[in-house]
Amino acid sequence: MKKIDLVIIGGGPAGLSAAKMAAESGLSSLIVERDYKVGGQLVKQTHMFFGSEKQYAKTRGIDIAKILVDDVLKYPKMIEIMTETTVVGLYKDKVVTLLQNEKYIKVQTNAIIIATGASEKVLAFENNDLPGIYGAGAVQTLMNVHGVLPGQDVVMVGSGNIGLIVSYQLIQAGVNVLCVLEAAKEIGGYKVHASKLKRLGVDIKTSHSIKKAVGKDYLEKIIIGKLDEQWNFIAGTEEELVVDSLCISVGLSPLSNLLSMIGTEMKYVSYLGGLVPLIDKNHETSIENVFVAGDVCGVEEASSAIVEGYLTGLVVAKKLGFIHPNYDELYLDFKAQLHNLRSGPFGEKLRLGLEEIMR
Amino acid sequence: MRIKEHPILTFEEKKKLSFFFDGKEVFGFEGDTIASALHAMGVKVLSHSIELKRPRGFYCAIGNCSSCSMIVDGKPNVRTCVTMLKDNMKVKTQVNKGDIYEKD
Ligand SMILES: Cc1cc2nc3c(=O)[nH]c(=O)nc-3n(C[C@H](O)[C@H](O)[C@H](O)COP(=O)(O)OP(=O)(O)OC[C@H]3O[C@@H](n4cnc5c(N)ncnc54)[C@H](O)[C@@H]3O)c2cc1C
Ligand code: FES
Numbered sequence: 001m002k003k004i005d006l007v008i009i010g011g012g013p014a015g016l017s018a019a020k021m022a023a024e025s026g027l028s029s030l031i032v033e034r035d036y037k038v039g040g041q042l043v044k045q046t047h048m049f050f051g052s053e054k055q056y057a058k059t060r061g062i063d064i065a066k067i068l069v070d071d072v073l074k075y076p077k078m079i080e081i082m083t084e085t086t087v088v089g090l091y092k093d094k095v096v097t098l099l100q101n102e103k104y105i106k107v108q109t110n111a112i113i114i115a116t117g118a119s120e121k122v123l124a125f126e127n128n129d130l131p132g133i134y135g136a137g138a139v140q141t142l143m144n145v146h147g148v149l150p151g152q153d154v155v156m157v158g159s160g161n162i163g164l165i166v167s168y169q170l171i172q173a174g175v176n177v178l179c180v181l182e183a184a185k186e187i188g189g190y191k192v193h194a195s196k197l198k199r200l201g202v203d204i205k206t207s208h209s210i211k212k213a214v215g216k217d218y219l220e221k222i223i224i225g226k227l228d229e230q231w232n233f234i235a236g237t238e239e240e241l242v243v244d245s246l247c248i249s250v251g252l253s254p255l256s257n258l259l260s261m262i263g264t265e266m267k268y269v270s271y272l273g274g275l276v277p278l279i280d281k282n283h284e285t286s287i288e289n290v291f292v293a294g295d296v297c298g299v300e301e302a303s304s305a306i307v308e309g310y311l312t313g314l315v316v317a318k319k320l321g322f323i324h325p326n327y328d329e330l331y332l333d334f335k336a337q338l339h340n341l342r343s344g345p346f347g348e349k350l351r352l353g354l355e356e357i358m359r
Numbered sequence: 360m361r362i363k364e365h366p367i368l369t370f371e372e373k374k375k376l377s378f379f380f381d382g383k384e385v386f387g388f389e390g391d392t393i394a395s396a397l398h399a400m401g402v403k404v405l406s407h408s409i410e411l412k413r414p415r416g417f418y419c420a421i422g423n424c425s426s427c428s429m430i431v432d433g434k435p436n437v438r439t440c441v442t443m444l445k446d447n448m449k450v451k452t453q454v455n456k457g458d459i460y461e462k463d
Binding site: 034035036041046060084086119120122129130131132133134135137138139141142143144145146147148149150152172173174217218255 | 360361362364365366367368370390391392395398399403404405408413414415416417418419420421422423424426440441442443
């Protein structure tokens with residue numbers, strides 16, 4: 001059996017940052033990534049990020065991915081990366097089963113950092129499975145990574161930041177965005193993103209949602225309607241729109257099933273996106289030496305995923321006896337950065353959610 | 360359809376790859392996943408639901424939902440959104456759970 005001190009599951013911003021900080025502390029690791037390249041959700045984000053300099057504000061997501069990957073490549077002897085490899089099994093004695101090209105590989109490790117991220121939620125409506133209906137992030141991948149358009153006429157469901165940003169990027173790529181539908185009375189995302197769209201003449205229809213999709217083999221049109229206070233459709237407000245694509249952007253839920261498999265204590269916290277593990281202040285779960293970082297323990301942003309990755313990498317290394325020369329300073333800095341990222345009115349629900357999972 | 364002009368991104372000409380889709384020879388480019396190459400040709404139906412045989416296209420593009428499963432080089436249930444296209448690949452639409460196949 002292959003032996004390695006630390007296995008990091010998921011090569012997104014959280015996993016990459018954890019590996020870097022562990023390596024800086026002297027601890028070797030293996031990053032396991034099921035996609036054909038590392039970078040996680042960042043590889044498709046062409047927009048510039050907010051936040052402070054420390055988390056690469058004003059840099060495009062795709063460029064942040066490059067920086068994080070380059071950082072990791074600086075440690076070729078300490079950080080091993082396996083792509084197109086999925087973690088399919090996790091056991092309490094810290095054995096990890098990998099599936100690579102139809103072969104199962106077992107790895108014995110001392111510590112595990114789970115950084116599997118999150119997946120886009122689906123929305124229930126008639127014919128929601130028709131081809132032509134996609135997650136907004138999926139469309140972002142198709143356009144920005146592969147240079148392929150989803151279609152010509154699209155409607156976006158959900159006006160959170162992802163819905164707004166992807167709508168803008170659809171227009172940049174030359175797609176006609178008919179409107180954005182938002183069930184709530186207010187637009188969910190930041191005002192800057194919404195204003196950018198409105199300036200381009202895109203109607204953001206609040207108190208509206210999709211009622212049904214119509215099409216034989218793939219999407220041909222949709223029926224939308226206005227919602228009352230209880231989010232029920234108001235009779236007589238239906239409208240038919242001819243579209244070939246519909247993007248769903250109604251939030252993400254943590255990909256935490258590996259944690260359930262190993263039996264860590266979990267809790268459903270809607271503010272964090274779904275089922276998440278209970279953690280202590282150092283991101284350790286109820287099972288010793290099993291840590292989490294990034295969206296898997298609460299859907300947030302790339303900036304916080306990066307800092308959480310650094311923090312867990314630093315802490316895990318120390319636990320295994322590899323103490324970073326600037327441990328104390330870095331620890332306080334990462335904690336302060338996370339605190340700042342979550343301050344303010346936009347962070348309120350998140351703060352309440354995080355309180356619920358503290359062990 | 361492929362993006363030709365973009366304010367931020369550039370998509371350089373890449374090497375053309377030929378592959379077979381349900382027996383017909385078609386083309387994609389290096390760097391494509393199977394799903395992106397098919398999508399660029401306008402193919403949206405990739406799989407079918409097991410019971411009712413409803414058409415399915417891709418949904419998540421991160422290898423999570425299995426809505427893009429196809430038969431690739433004889434092997435069923437391949438998630439085409441995270442599988443890179445290769446020259447001469449044989450890609451087929453899947454309509455059942457997938458049959459046990461001979462490995463070579
Ligand atoms: C469409 C979209 C737009 C966004 N826009 C912004 C933005 O503008 N600003 C911002 O700050 N944030 C944004 N985010 C959020 C940000 O991208 C995420 O918060 C961040 O990527 C989370 O990092 P992560 O490392 O936790 O997870 P991810 O980036 O999701 O990475 C997780 C990795 O784990 C891998 N993985 C999962 N399961 C397994 C397994 N079993 N075995 C092996 N590997 C596995 C996945 O393939 C993936 O590469 C956006 C997200 C989306 C979806
Ligand atoms: S589209 Fe979800 S697994 Fe491929």
